[in-house]
Amino acid sequence: MTLDTKREIVAVGASAGGVQALISMAGMLPRDFPVAVVVVLHFSGGAKSALAGILDRAGALRARPAENGEPIEPGVIYVASTDRHLIIDDRTAYLTDGPTESGHRPSINALFRSVALDYGPAAIGLLLSGVLDDGVAGLAAIRSQGGVTAVQDPADCIFPAMPTNAIHAGVVDHVIPLPELGAALSKLAAEQVGQRQAQPDANLELENRIARGAKFAVDFDADKVGQPAGFSCPDCGGTLMTLSRGSFRCRIGHGWTAEALLKAQDVEVESALWVALRSLDEKAKLSETLADRAGAAGALGQRYAASAKEARHAAQVLRDHLSQVHERPPEAVSE
Template structure:
């Protein structure tokens, strides 16, 4: 397939596209339906593990008419191209160029969708568009709110069209989505939105947004920012580093070294901690049962043997109770994503 070349442009239009679970299929559908002369650059973030091979750009390059490449730090952004986040690095923008950053994770992810959308809001204002596709939890919802606050446009994949509707549905429920459409129609919406005349919005930039963008761009273990400027102590601790979390707003938190959490993601992290603790308890109780029975057999009948047998029965009962609790957790949808 002959790919469209990037067109010359005046003022750049940029769209950020974020996805998580079920996102590869959604991204392929979006890429396949993009116009060959789209007056916009697309920056793509998919939640993938840091050590995963970076093949998404090749998948999207084959899927549609526009070229897709893995983002390279410092590369100038041009219309008519998809720039795909590299595993383990935030995909950001500054002065018309790609920035790949090793800043703190957000909701346990790097790259994070919120980080990309926030950077687009700051750099492009009304010329930024945010697109949120299939996924779980709520990464990207606050980023869409940031884009809207700067006059940009926001799109969500129709929840009924998404393999995992929680992420786009969360954005719709939060009231931060301008348009929603199936993945195959998002290209048409992008062409429509980026073909319109855009006037610079006279909106003040939230200093907290600027600080959070600075944190995302920071080098690992940077100490040249103060998260206490973002808000008061929350009384919670960070699941990543166990430091104190600052309440940025009612649904957003950051620790002193910069890890960011939404309320939904923080709750999920607490559930994961509880499950891990329960599994450790089950394992310990099973070992206690075996050891108690072995000691009972060693000492034989008598008071001490009865004591060991009683301990074994108590441990067995506790194991059963915890096992039922774990089963209920998974039946309620608390299993691995």
């Protein structure tokens, strides 16, 4: 294989605990770092991100929010904006409002897929601290197109689930302790690599096209994506289709990884249980009121009183269960 291609980009994904890791990374990269850095941090939609300014002050490289239609240049850190996917195409940044992925926009996987398709072997994918399995499919995409992949050492992470899941999935080439991140990235960035050898990937290209589309104007044939999974999309309630990579898409285009879907279902179940608890309390109160009006000695009053007792008992059982869930250690319910 002829080594005639240089590394051109580092795509970085992080979520919970990732700000500290990103600051450390930015502080370690030298002023003459030869490739571009593009960053997605999962955060709550609607909140304006100050991450670009924080990273700009953290080290020698310029850092700024990525702008739509902006050419990607070496030696600059580009940060995804709030509520927009950051997609790279033809060495140019695009900000899109395509469907959310695992409830996120911007999405780590959306960025990583686009970098895989655009840069191939010239790409480096890096996953930092975070929960669930966000970014794992994206690292797999970068690797499938000849790029190199790395994760922060889980032992250094505030939340190690993302790097750990990537390691378990077998999509990681390098596990890097946080203090060595700058030197390791500089070494990888200086490597020369071969030309793209990977075959076109129809599913990868389709998912990239979905992320590039408008929020309500995604044009694809959901029936050709995969078989119905038997699950509903937490975002829109539509039928989810199983993709070949073990992730899911609905007809609207919302994407879910297995871990994120399970977490979203946990939230839905808990929400439904709280609604049930409120309904039982209200039923008990109404039954008690009707029993008082009917009189305790009569058959009707006794029926209302029995209904109130049954509702109170069911509510207490449910309340005890919910209390036990919330008393568990955070790690038992967050990942």
